[in-house]
Amino acid sequence: MSQFTVQPFTPTLDNDFIFGQCKKFLKAAWVPYLYQEWSRRWPESPFIRFLGLFNSEYLVINSVQAYQEVLQTKNSSFCKPALTRKTATIVIGDGLPFAEGDLHRHRKGVLLMESYLWKASLDLIGIKALGVDLNHVESDESQLHTLVGETMKQSLSGHIIHYLSSYLPLRRLMPIKMNNNFLRSCEQIRYLIWAHVRDCRSQINSGTKTEAPNAIRLMMEQSPLWNDEEIVEYILNLLILGHDTTSCSLVWAVSILSRDPQHQDRIRKEIEDLGLDPEELGYEQIERLRFLDNFIREVLRTHCPVAYVPREAIEDVDIAGVRIPKGTVIHPCPGVINLHPQVWGPTASEFDPDRWDNLQGVAANAYAFETFHNGPRVCIGKQLSIVEMKVMLIKMVTKFRIEAVDEQAQIELASPSFTLRPKEKLCVRLVDMM
Numbered sequence: 001m002s003q004f005t006v007q008p009f010t011p012t013l014d015n016d017f018i019f020g021q022c023k024k025f026l027k028a029a030w031v032p033y034l035y036q037e038w039s040r041r042w043p044e045s046p047f048i049r050f051l052g053l054f055n056s057e058y059l060v061i062n063s064v065q066a067y068q069e070v071l072q073t074k075n076s077s078f079c080k081p082a083l084t085r086k087t088a089t090i091v092i093g094d095g096l097p098f099a100e101g102d103l104h105r106h107r108k109g110v111l112l113m114e115s116y117l118w119k120a121s122l123d124l125i126g127i128k129a130l131g132v133d134l135n136h137v138e139s140d141e142s143q144l145h146t147l148v149g150e151t152m153k154q155s156l157s158g159h160i161i162h163y164l165s166s167y168l169p170l171r172r173l174m175p176i177k178m179n180n181n182f183l184r185s186c187e188q189i190r191y192l193i194w195a196h197v198r199d200c201r202s203q204i205n206s207g208t209k210t211e212a213p214n215a216i217r218l219m220m221e222q223s224p225l226w227n228d229e230e231i232v233e234y235i236l237n238l239l240i241l242g243h244d245t246t247s248c249s250l251v252w253a254v255s256i257l258s259r260d261p262q263h264q265d266r267i268r269k270e271i272e273d274l275g276l277d278p279e280e281l282g283y284e285q286i287e288r289l290r291f292l293d294n295f296i297r298e299v300l301r302t303h304c305p306v307a308y309v310p311r312e313a314i315e316d317v318d319i320a321g322v323r324i325p326k327g328t329v330i331h332p333c334p335g336v337i338n339l340h341p342q343v344w345g346p347t348a349s350e351f352d353p354d355r356w357d358n359l360q361g362v363a364a365n366a367y368a369f370e371t372f373h374n375g376p377r378v379c380i381g382k383q384l385s386i387v388e389m390k391v392m393l394i395k396m397v398t399k400f401r402i403e404a405v406d407e408q409a410q411i412e413l414a415s416p417s418f419t420l421r422p423k424e425k426l427c428v429r430l431v432d433m434m
């Protein structure tokens, strides 16, 4: 851990002795809101420096240039921090997000081929990744859905233990009910995936063909060097990283539609004007829906479900004119850049889908919209989740008028949470238009 090492002109917060900013993190509704507050205070600085537990030093990225250098041009000077790996892999799987160098390039290549299949198809994640219908939509009894919920939705003490687990294996050292349940859910999710991996392996061995391609089969066929254990971890990556993020984004999209019906009208009109049949839409037709695309981008810009994905400098490196010493942990936080007034102008925090028709200046830079990150580590499910959201919204707005149950009600956030989500279930009224 490096201390007081970054150049002194980088803005530094008033840090508590020992705990740094940790108490504020525990109180914040959503950590990126704190970062956004700091970003508005020092809009010009490429980084904002703060201290965490035991005075460990962190930098929040606060400019498009710094974001681009960390994620792309100087990406090889960074890796995922070992402490993050320790706590994250148990939930999301030890696969692509933590592979580095050639291994990352090779394996991402194989998975990207699969994502083109996803893009071309309109099936949802469970069907394509596992080759089975997980029945998420029609049933509340999907075992996988329940288990994923148990690992992702944790209490405040669960979050604290999770964070401290990067220093000590507290889940195992403290066999209390909460920890036992958490570990059991993580194991059971892997167990369910294992069953599909074994099935797929025996189908391949016996020469049985499957109707539709799926990620497990593709990995086995394309890359014989992957063993089954590794495949389980990669599939877990796809499930966990794809499931919660996309569903949270959809919730915000529906909430915005319910509170501002003009957006629904515009989506319906666009489908009608283009003479499209909502029941017969393929990928190409969906791509022609310009307003829908703008609307979804704006939801993802203003309500990015991911808080931050840390990086650690593996060597001394200059980023946006600031010398970053080896060992410094950087927090790229999409919510900071997505809402930065110097990038998006004075209306940065307003919801305006039409801004996407006329991006000016820095906002037109690909690194101004960081919801899925960019560069070699760009989200592998970006296209899939956008298509998924479009399909769901088309289905909803063409069948129903979506009405808010209480337009004025403030939506309280689940806090703390790994993803940006409401605390309570979102309630809207669906009025059948048929």
Ligand code: HEM
Pocket: 096, 097, 098, 108, 125, 237, 238, 239, 241, 242, 243, 245, 246, 249, 304, 305, 306, 309, 334, 370, 371, 372, 373, 376, 377, 378, 379, 380, 381, 382, 384, 385
């Ligand atoms: C709204 C939906 C989503 C958001 C906001 C999102 C966001 C992100 C972000 C910010 C990263 C970059 C992490 C980094 O810099 O290391 C990422 C990586 C990743 N995402 Fe997503 N994601 C979404 C949906 C999905 C879906 C649907 C899948 C799977 C089908 C998925 C699988 C992955 C994987 C495997 C990585 C690791 C990529 C790598 O390290 O090369 N994500 N995601």
